[in-house]
Amino acid sequence: MSKPQTALLLQYFHEINARWFDSFLEPPVLRWNSRLRSSAGRFFPGSRKFLSQVPPAIEVASYLLEEGNREALIRDTMAHEMIHYWLWVRHKPYGHTDEFWTKMTEMGVSRYNPVPRVRPYRYLYRCAGCGKDFPARRKLGNLACADCCQKHSGGRYDARFRLALVRTLARGEVLAQAPSP
Ligand SMILES: [Zn+2]
Ligand SMILES: [Zn+2]
Known part of the structure:
Protein backbone atom coordinates (compact mmCIF):
# COMPACT_ATOMS: atom_id res chain seq x y z
CA MET A 1 0.00 0.00 0.00
CA GLY A 108 -23.79 11.02 16.81
CA VAL A 109 -20.34 9.49 16.86
CA SER A 110 -20.04 5.81 17.63
CA ARG A 111 -18.86 5.32 21.18
CA TYR A 112 -16.99 2.11 20.65
CA ASN A 113 -14.27 1.34 18.21
CA PRO A 114 -15.90 -1.36 16.05
CA VAL A 115 -12.67 -2.34 14.35
CA PRO A 116 -10.68 -5.35 15.51
CA ARG A 117 -7.68 -4.13 17.38
CA VAL A 118 -5.34 -6.47 15.65
CA ARG A 119 -4.86 -6.87 11.96
CA PRO A 120 -6.85 -9.67 10.38
CA TYR A 121 -5.19 -12.83 9.20
CA ARG A 122 -3.94 -12.54 5.64
CA TYR A 123 -2.38 -15.92 4.91
CA LEU A 124 -3.28 -19.50 5.54
CA TYR A 125 -0.46 -21.97 6.19
CA ARG A 126 -0.74 -25.68 6.75
CA CYS A 127 1.46 -28.38 8.24
CA ALA A 128 2.15 -31.19 5.77
CA GLY A 129 2.46 -33.63 8.67
CA CYS A 130 -0.74 -33.26 10.63
CA GLY A 131 -2.72 -30.98 8.33
CA LYS A 132 -3.29 -28.38 11.03
CA ASP A 133 -4.04 -24.85 9.74
CA PHE A 134 -2.02 -21.82 10.77
CA PRO A 135 -3.50 -18.45 9.84
CA ALA A 136 -0.91 -15.69 9.85
CA ARG A 137 -0.92 -11.91 9.67
CA ARG A 138 2.28 -11.76 7.66
CA LYS A 139 4.33 -14.13 5.55
CA LEU A 140 6.08 -16.75 7.60
CA GLY A 141 9.67 -17.78 7.05
CA ASN A 142 10.97 -21.24 7.85
CA LEU A 143 8.52 -22.12 10.54
CA ALA A 144 7.60 -25.70 11.29
CA CYS A 145 4.66 -27.17 13.14
CA ALA A 146 5.65 -27.31 16.80
CA ASP A 147 3.42 -30.30 17.58
CA CYS A 148 4.87 -32.45 14.80
CA CYS A 149 8.46 -31.47 15.55
CA GLN A 150 7.83 -32.33 19.16
CA LYS A 151 6.23 -35.63 18.35
CA HIS A 152 8.51 -36.85 15.58
CA SER A 153 11.89 -35.15 15.92
CA GLY A 154 12.48 -34.58 19.58
CA GLY A 155 11.42 -30.93 19.47
CA ARG A 156 13.99 -29.96 16.82
CA TYR A 157 13.11 -28.09 13.66
CA ASP A 158 12.22 -30.58 10.95
CA ALA A 159 11.71 -29.36 7.38
CA ARG A 160 9.17 -32.11 6.77
CA PHE A 161 6.78 -30.18 8.98
CA ARG A 162 7.50 -26.80 7.54
CA LEU A 163 4.37 -24.68 7.26
CA ALA A 164 3.40 -24.30 3.63
CA LEU A 165 1.38 -21.40 2.28
CA VAL A 166 -2.03 -22.64 1.21
CA ARG A 167 -3.55 -19.37 0.05
CA THR A 168 -4.05 -15.69 0.71
CA LEU A 169 -7.19 -15.03 2.68
CA ALA A 170 -9.96 -12.84 1.38
CA ARG A 171 -10.39 -9.52 3.13
CA GLY A 172 -12.66 -9.97 6.10
CA GLU A 173 -12.67 -13.76 5.77
CA VAL A 174 -13.47 -15.45 9.07
CA LEU A 175 -11.81 -18.75 9.80
CA ALA A 176 -13.47 -21.54 11.70
CA GLN A 177 -10.40 -22.05 13.84
CA ALA A 178 -7.73 -19.51 14.50
CA PRO A 179 -4.66 -20.92 16.22
CA SER A 180 -1.44 -19.03 15.71
CA PRO A 181 1.98 -20.51 15.09
ZN1 LIG B 1 -10.69 9.01 23.38
ZN1 LIG C 1 1.87 -30.71 12.28
Whole structure:
Protein backbone atom coordinates (compact mmCIF):
# COMPACT_ATOMS: atom_id res chain seq x y z
CA MET A 1 0.00 0.00 0.00
CA SER A 2 1.37 3.41 -0.89
CA LYS A 3 1.71 6.00 1.82
CA PRO A 4 -1.76 7.32 2.61
CA GLN A 5 -2.39 10.98 2.05
CA THR A 6 -2.78 13.35 4.95
CA ALA A 7 -4.96 15.46 2.64
CA LEU A 8 -7.74 12.98 3.33
CA LEU A 9 -7.41 13.54 7.06
CA LEU A 10 -7.47 17.29 6.54
CA GLN A 11 -10.61 16.99 4.47
CA TYR A 12 -12.42 15.09 7.25
CA PHE A 13 -11.08 17.55 9.80
CA HIS A 14 -12.52 20.53 7.91
CA GLU A 15 -15.88 18.82 7.38
CA ILE A 16 -16.30 17.96 11.05
CA ASN A 17 -14.92 21.30 12.17
CA ALA A 18 -17.50 23.17 10.07
CA ARG A 19 -20.40 20.96 11.06
CA TRP A 20 -19.82 20.57 14.81
CA PHE A 21 -17.30 23.15 15.93
CA ASP A 22 -18.29 26.28 13.94
CA SER A 23 -14.87 26.00 12.23
CA PHE A 24 -13.43 27.17 15.52
CA LEU A 25 -10.52 24.71 15.54
CA GLU A 26 -7.18 25.27 13.86
CA PRO A 27 -5.92 22.13 12.12
CA PRO A 28 -3.44 20.34 14.39
CA VAL A 29 -0.72 18.11 12.97
CA LEU A 30 -2.60 15.28 11.24
CA ARG A 31 -0.93 12.01 10.42
CA TRP A 32 -1.50 8.35 9.71
CA ASN A 33 0.13 5.83 11.98
CA SER A 34 0.87 2.43 10.44
CA ARG A 35 1.94 0.90 13.76
CA LEU A 36 -1.04 1.96 15.82
CA ARG A 37 -3.07 -1.11 16.79
CA SER A 38 -4.37 -0.51 20.28
CA SER A 39 -6.83 2.10 19.12
CA ALA A 40 -8.11 3.65 15.92
CA GLY A 41 -6.76 7.09 16.77
CA ARG A 42 -4.80 9.16 19.26
CA PHE A 43 -4.67 12.76 20.35
CA PHE A 44 -1.41 14.32 21.49
CA PRO A 45 -1.77 17.57 23.38
CA GLY A 46 0.75 20.18 22.39
CA SER A 47 3.08 21.94 24.73
CA ARG A 48 2.16 25.49 25.56
CA LYS A 49 5.49 26.41 27.06
CA PHE A 50 6.80 29.55 25.48
CA LEU A 51 10.23 28.24 24.53
CA SER A 52 9.31 24.67 23.71
CA GLN A 53 6.11 24.84 21.75
CA VAL A 54 4.98 21.51 20.37
CA PRO A 55 1.91 21.55 18.18
CA PRO A 56 -0.99 19.28 19.12
CA ALA A 57 -1.47 16.25 16.87
CA ILE A 58 -4.08 13.73 15.86
CA GLU A 59 -3.04 10.33 14.60
CA VAL A 60 -5.30 7.91 12.79
CA ALA A 61 -4.41 4.22 12.43
CA SER A 62 -3.72 3.41 8.78
CA TYR A 63 -5.30 -0.02 9.09
CA LEU A 64 -8.67 1.72 8.95
CA LEU A 65 -7.99 2.26 5.25
CA GLU A 66 -8.22 -1.49 4.74
CA GLU A 67 -11.70 -1.75 6.19
CA GLY A 68 -14.81 -1.94 4.02
CA ASN A 69 -16.58 0.94 5.75
CA ARG A 70 -13.40 3.01 6.04
CA GLU A 71 -15.05 6.36 5.40
CA ALA A 72 -17.35 6.06 8.40
CA LEU A 73 -14.54 4.63 10.55
CA ILE A 74 -12.07 7.36 9.69
CA ARG A 75 -14.70 10.06 10.13
CA ASP A 76 -15.75 8.69 13.54
CA THR A 77 -12.15 8.33 14.64
CA MET A 78 -11.33 11.87 13.54
CA ALA A 79 -14.46 13.18 15.27
CA HIS A 80 -13.53 11.35 18.49
CA GLU A 81 -9.99 12.74 18.55
CA MET A 82 -11.26 16.20 17.64
CA ILE A 83 -13.40 16.23 20.79
CA HIS A 84 -10.28 15.59 22.87
CA TYR A 85 -8.57 18.37 20.95
CA TRP A 86 -11.53 20.77 21.33
CA LEU A 87 -11.53 20.24 25.12
CA TRP A 88 -7.77 20.72 25.28
CA VAL A 89 -7.88 23.94 23.20
CA ARG A 90 -10.35 25.38 25.70
CA HIS A 91 -8.15 24.38 28.66
CA LYS A 92 -10.64 21.79 29.87
CA PRO A 93 -9.80 18.29 31.12
CA TYR A 94 -9.52 16.52 27.78
CA GLY A 95 -9.99 12.86 28.70
CA HIS A 96 -13.28 10.95 28.42
CA THR A 97 -15.08 13.39 30.68
CA ASP A 98 -18.83 14.00 30.93
CA GLU A 99 -18.40 16.92 28.57
CA PHE A 100 -16.62 14.62 26.14
CA TRP A 101 -19.46 12.08 26.10
CA THR A 102 -22.11 14.79 25.85
CA LYS A 103 -20.44 16.26 22.79
CA MET A 104 -19.93 12.83 21.29
CA THR A 105 -23.59 11.91 21.71
CA GLU A 106 -24.64 15.23 20.21
CA MET A 107 -22.44 14.53 17.20
CA GLY A 108 -23.79 11.02 16.81
CA VAL A 109 -20.34 9.49 16.86
CA SER A 110 -20.04 5.81 17.63
CA ARG A 111 -18.86 5.32 21.18
CA TYR A 112 -16.99 2.11 20.65
CA ASN A 113 -14.27 1.34 18.21
CA PRO A 114 -15.90 -1.36 16.05
CA VAL A 115 -12.67 -2.34 14.35
CA PRO A 116 -10.68 -5.35 15.51
CA ARG A 117 -7.68 -4.13 17.38
CA VAL A 118 -5.34 -6.47 15.65
CA ARG A 119 -4.86 -6.87 11.96
CA PRO A 120 -6.85 -9.67 10.38
CA TYR A 121 -5.19 -12.83 9.20
CA ARG A 122 -3.94 -12.54 5.64
CA TYR A 123 -2.38 -15.92 4.91
CA LEU A 124 -3.28 -19.50 5.54
CA TYR A 125 -0.46 -21.97 6.19
CA ARG A 126 -0.74 -25.68 6.75
CA CYS A 127 1.46 -28.38 8.24
CA ALA A 128 2.15 -31.19 5.77
CA GLY A 129 2.46 -33.63 8.67
CA CYS A 130 -0.74 -33.26 10.63
CA GLY A 131 -2.72 -30.98 8.33
CA LYS A 132 -3.29 -28.38 11.03
CA ASP A 133 -4.04 -24.85 9.74
CA PHE A 134 -2.02 -21.82 10.77
CA PRO A 135 -3.50 -18.45 9.84
CA ALA A 136 -0.91 -15.69 9.85
CA ARG A 137 -0.92 -11.91 9.67
CA ARG A 138 2.28 -11.76 7.66
CA LYS A 139 4.33 -14.13 5.55
CA LEU A 140 6.08 -16.75 7.60
CA GLY A 141 9.67 -17.78 7.05
CA ASN A 142 10.97 -21.24 7.85
CA LEU A 143 8.52 -22.12 10.54
CA ALA A 144 7.60 -25.70 11.29
CA CYS A 145 4.66 -27.17 13.14
CA ALA A 146 5.65 -27.31 16.80
CA ASP A 147 3.42 -30.30 17.58
CA CYS A 148 4.87 -32.45 14.80
CA CYS A 149 8.46 -31.47 15.55
CA GLN A 150 7.83 -32.33 19.16
CA LYS A 151 6.23 -35.63 18.35
CA HIS A 152 8.51 -36.85 15.58
CA SER A 153 11.89 -35.15 15.92
CA GLY A 154 12.48 -34.58 19.58
CA GLY A 155 11.42 -30.93 19.47
CA ARG A 156 13.99 -29.96 16.82
CA TYR A 157 13.11 -28.09 13.66
CA ASP A 158 12.22 -30.58 10.95
CA ALA A 159 11.71 -29.36 7.38
CA ARG A 160 9.17 -32.11 6.77
CA PHE A 161 6.78 -30.18 8.98
CA ARG A 162 7.50 -26.80 7.54
CA LEU A 163 4.37 -24.68 7.26
CA ALA A 164 3.40 -24.30 3.63
CA LEU A 165 1.38 -21.40 2.28
CA VAL A 166 -2.03 -22.64 1.21
CA ARG A 167 -3.55 -19.37 0.05
CA THR A 168 -4.05 -15.69 0.71
CA LEU A 169 -7.19 -15.03 2.68
CA ALA A 170 -9.96 -12.84 1.38
CA ARG A 171 -10.39 -9.52 3.13
CA GLY A 172 -12.66 -9.97 6.10
CA GLU A 173 -12.67 -13.76 5.77
CA VAL A 174 -13.47 -15.45 9.07
CA LEU A 175 -11.81 -18.75 9.80
CA ALA A 176 -13.47 -21.54 11.70
CA GLN A 177 -10.40 -22.05 13.84
CA ALA A 178 -7.73 -19.51 14.50
CA PRO A 179 -4.66 -20.92 16.22
CA SER A 180 -1.44 -19.03 15.71
CA PRO A 181 1.98 -20.51 15.09
ZN1 LIG B 1 -10.69 9.01 23.38
ZN1 LIG C 1 1.87 -30.71 12.28
